[in-house]
Amino acid sequence: MSAATTQTTAVGRFKGHGKTWLWVGLVVVALALPWVFFNYQTGRHSGFVLTMLSQAGMMILFALSYNMLMGQAGLLSFGHAVFFGLGGFSTIHFLRAAGNGTLPVPMELMPLLGGLSSLGFGMVFGAMVSKQRATAFAMITMGIGELVGASAIMFHSFFGGEGGVNADRMIERSLFGVNYASPVQVYYLIVAWTVIGVVGMLFLTRTPLGAMANACRDNFERAQFMGYDPRRVRFFQFALAGGFAGIGGALHAITYEIVTFDAVGAGLSANAVLMAYIGGSGTFYGPILGAVLITLMQSGVSLMSNSWLIYVGVMFIGIVAFAPGGLAGMIEIHGPIARAGRLTRLIVPYIRLFFPAFAVLIGFIGLVELMSFLTIGAAQGKTLELFGNKIDVKAALPWLVSLGCLVPGGLWLWFESRAFGRVWDRLTEDLKERDR
Amino acid sequence: MEIVLISLLNGFVYGMLLFMLASGLTLIFSMMGVLNFAHASIYMLGAYAAFDVTRLIGFWAALIVAPVLCGAIGAAIEIYGLRRVHHNGHIAELLFTFGLFFIFERGVQMIWGMLPVPYRVPPLLDFALFRVYGSNFPAYRGFMLLISGGMLLSIWLLLTRTRIGLIIQAALTHPNMVSSLGHNVPRVFTTVFAGGCFLAGLAGVIGGNYQITEPTMASALGPIVFVVVVFGGLGSLMGCFIASIIMGMIQTFSVIIDGSIADLVKGFGVSIPSDNLLGEILNVPGSRVGPLLPYALMILMLLVRPRGLMGNRDT
Known part of the structure; x- marks a missing residue:
């Protein structure tokens, strides 16, 4: 960003x-x-x-x-x-x-x-x-x-x-x-x-x-x-x-x-x-x-x-x-806000958006990789490795971790993105007020 | 003669299969203006779902469960996906289904693997129905004709004899007028989209074991179905039917033609060497040109008559 x-x-x-x-x-x-x-x-x-x-x-x-x-x-x-x-x-x-x-x-x-x-x-x-x-x-x-x-x-x-x-x-x-x-x-x-x-x-x-x-x-x-x-x-x-x-x-x-x-x-x-x-x-x-x-x-x-x-x-x-x-x-879309010099106001909302988005990303990638190693990887004789550790794709733990990142992360992201939308709307309203 | 009769039968079976896919697509395309790129993916999904249900319960259950599942997926795509991008125009909707196509292809590979799955004809239907000139006509193909013919009949009855059918028919040609008259056009859209996906799923159930159930089946059949829709013309189920049968016949008849244009002129004492591009084109046997003919026909149709065979407006 x-x-x-x-x-x-x-x-x-x-x-x-x-x-x-x-x-x-x-x-x-x-x-x-x-x-x-x-x-x-x-x-x-x-x-x-x-x-x-x-x-x-x-x-x-x-x-x-x-x-x-x-x-x-x-x-x-x-x-x-x-x-x-x-x-x-x-x-x-x-x-x-x-x-x-x-x-x-x-x-x-x-x-x-x-x-x-x-x-x-x-x-x-x-x-x-x-x-x-x-x-x-x-x-x-x-x-x-x-x-x-x-x-x-x-x-x-x-x-x-x-x-x-x-x-x-x-x-x-x-x-x-x-x-x-x-x-x-x-x-x-x-x-x-x-x-x-x-x-x-x-x-x-x-x-x-x-x-x-x-x-x-x-x-x-x-x-x-x-x-x-x-x-x-x-x-x-x-x-x-x-x-x-x-x-x-x-x-x-x-x-x-x-x-x-x-x-x-x-x-x-x-x-x-x-x-x-x-x-x-x-x-x-x-x-x-x-x-x-x-x-x-x-x-x-x-x-x-x-x-x-x-x-x-x-x-x-x-x-x-x-x-x-x-x-x-x-x-x-950030152009008008940047020209008004208000871009700094978006830093904190973006940081707040970053963490749930990251959790969703990790959870999603985890699920996709687990899934594809379960079928395609097994057929090709490959095993999933993360930081040098072999991961058993048939065990419950990696699936639970991925789901645990994806579902609460998704809810959190939905919550934060609504808050972000409110900040964004207020900022554009301000700009319109100022132009008037 | 015998080979002509057998090809005629096979071409008809394949054409009916194409029609099951194309009829839903043409209804969706004519009403909503969305060319659903993921339509053949739904067909593939239907075949894979049928494979799983057949393994767990049986083929006859799959014949009902898989299409219903596909219809539900279609409804979900329309409500949660297409409606969201609708205000960005038809191009955005088309691109949305284009993205879905990739996800479905890879998703199927992730769930069922890269290799074809052993989805077979049920043993009950695995016998020869009759013999024509010494070769068997499998009973399963007769069953496919029965299913697709029954579907054709029920679609026709639904569209001409019921109230929802009349609204759909009106929305095909005058979508704005129908919405002005107070009908809930978005709900009609969802119904038609789900119905089209139901038909594609049904085609997948009976087509998956007729052909091979593999992850590339969507990308192999998808473009042909587009060709049928464009060739048949917008807003016309009859044109779509004729185009499906023509494409089915082309695909089966071209396989049996061995000669090339070069062979044709050889009779007049002219021989064409095949060491340059033109010579090669003239020397290609008909059986290899077959897969290309639908595209050539579609391009020709768009050049000569952009509204297609029986369409009521330009594509």
């Missing part, structure tokens, strides 16, 4: 230029992070951290490009991975062509090629889907996603079937004389292209196209009366979103040197929805938060537990039901 608080005050205080400096600061942090986890004894980067950061970079592009549809144009797509994956497959083929000397393109421009190919695919599919909106749009994109996903397993010449297509990224052609042998060099390529992609998408929101996308989302009939064609707006938005997702896919191909049918699959398309919505689709930066959070959860939590899907599912449902603005919405 304290991180979010300081961030909002920072935004509030340096309104205007402050936001630019925040973005620059984030890029500096992204550039420095591999060296924070640098092992000076062995002189090596942490492979796990680098992979995770690289993955986060691609997912930021993927989630932001998805939000060009969901947040900015109000179009719910269930097949966005098609463009991520097709960009990746195209890049793999470009890399192979570059490797045997038929394509004289330096490594640094490969993501551009991948993005352009996805832009092409986006125009083809965009022509098909742009007639629809709302649920019909969701269904037709789902259909395209299923079609391409199944084709990727069926056809070997382009998609490589079940095994996927691989390539060697050391194509010996670079603008800066880098051979991209080590992951850290690839990471900096990813940072560079993520920054280019983010700036490009931020720029698009300030263009007439971005404004018209918002208009068609809010009231497409009115936009039509004003003489704009919502179909053309949807077409351009869809194709461009595909292109930016393709850059992410190209980075995926360069990092892992292999692309399989998973990259166009329904699972990744669903991930785009989760990342953009959990992060917050109402703001530009929301999906970045979502992409980083989901990537951390996917690689961090999946190391410790195999039930990360249920945690993400519960978190997603909680956000849909209680905070439709996502994480970014929760930060934004």
Whole structure:
């Protein structure tokens, strides 16, 4: 909570230029992070951290490009991975062509090629889907996603079937004389292209196209009366979103040197929805938060537990039901209070909210883990360990402890959240009074 | 000829199973505007519940207990979940059921494990009903037809002959007018949602041992059911029925087609190599294209006629 608080005050205080400096600061942090986890004894980067950061970079592009549809144009797509994956497959083929000397393109421009190919695919599919909106749009994109996903397993010449297509990224052609042998060099390529992609998408929101996308989302009939064609707006938005997702896919191909049918699959398309919505689709930066959070959860939590899907599912449902603005919405809602300088009044209520919430979290995680070790863990021959102690999942004690955290914690949380609501209401009332 | 007749029968059985799922979904979708992503998860839940009840009591008890359980779960989802997010619009409702889909999939894995469970056809129905051209037609498939046909009849009677059915029919096409006339539309919504989930649960009970009861059965069948609903059209049970039968027939008939487009033109002395993508597409045998055809048909339908086969308004 304290991180979010300081961030909002920072935004509030340096309104205007402050936001630019925040973005620059984030890029500096992204550039420095591999060296924070640098092992000076062995002189090596942490492979796990680098992979995770690289993955986060691609997912930021993927989630932001998805939000060009969901947040900015109000179009719910269930097949966005098609463009991520097709960009990746195209890049793999470009890399192979570059490797045997038929394509004289330096490594640094490969993501551009991948993005352009996805832009092409986006125009083809965009022509098909742009007639629809709302649920019909969701269904037709789902259909395209299923079609391409199944084709990727069926056809070997382009998609490589079940095994996927691989390539060697050391194509010996670079603008800066880098051979991209080590992951850290690839990471900096990813940072560079993520920054280019983010700036490009931020720029698009300030263009007439971005404004018209918002208009068609809010009231497409009115936009039509004003003489704009919502179909053309949807077409351009869809194709461009595909292109930016393709850059992410190209980075995926360069990092892992292999692309399989998973990259166009329904699972990744669903991930785009989760990342953009959990992060917050109402703001530009929301999906970045979502992409980083989901990537951390996917690689961090999946190391410790195999039930990360249920945690993400519960978190997603909680956000849909209680905070439709996502994480970014929760930060934004503190804006007026921060500008009035009243944020300190919320510290104590937040601390009081923290303890029951923590108890509920512990109880819930405990129950989920006990349950999954009882069935899946037993089938895989694993045992549940906590701080080095083996826990018998068939004994009554761990179940009672978890339930004892969850049920009273839940009641306590309900009680505290009502009290928090009263504090919040009084604070916003005060602000309204003062404005009057 | 014989294979055509057998496929016709099997396609009809599968189509009726699809209709049991799709009829509830299309009622929910037409009335509430919510495309329930968790509908196939309820089907899966019905199959698993039937497996447990069959083990404890017996198959005939499962035939009643599991659908009622699924209906209760559906009512709970509508009252405690969808109503809460309703004021945020249809997208929020759709995303809510989308999240439920993940939780159900993982929850089923946590309770019953990752592997398929041995949910079998009851011994009483495990015999050959009749023989067509030397191959047996299992009695259980006849039983499935009986159940789904009986359900079709009772839905039809309920919708056309009872007062609640008339209100539901009116709410399908003119939901605002029905609420203006003083009917409790939220309660109608809950009833229809629970009823749809009851049907999905019933489909799970009779479909779980016809197919395989495993954690991926929801994600395998879910998209096909959406295709049926969109293809059949909003607000039309008849269109939904026709679409279900068409999809069932496509799925069973494509399996028996061995030829590809390349084989077709081979007769004219043209041979197509399969070393590039286009050649490969032309060389794929019909049996492998089968699973893709529903999606291709849905995309085509949305392009040509967005209201579906017999829909009364655009999707």
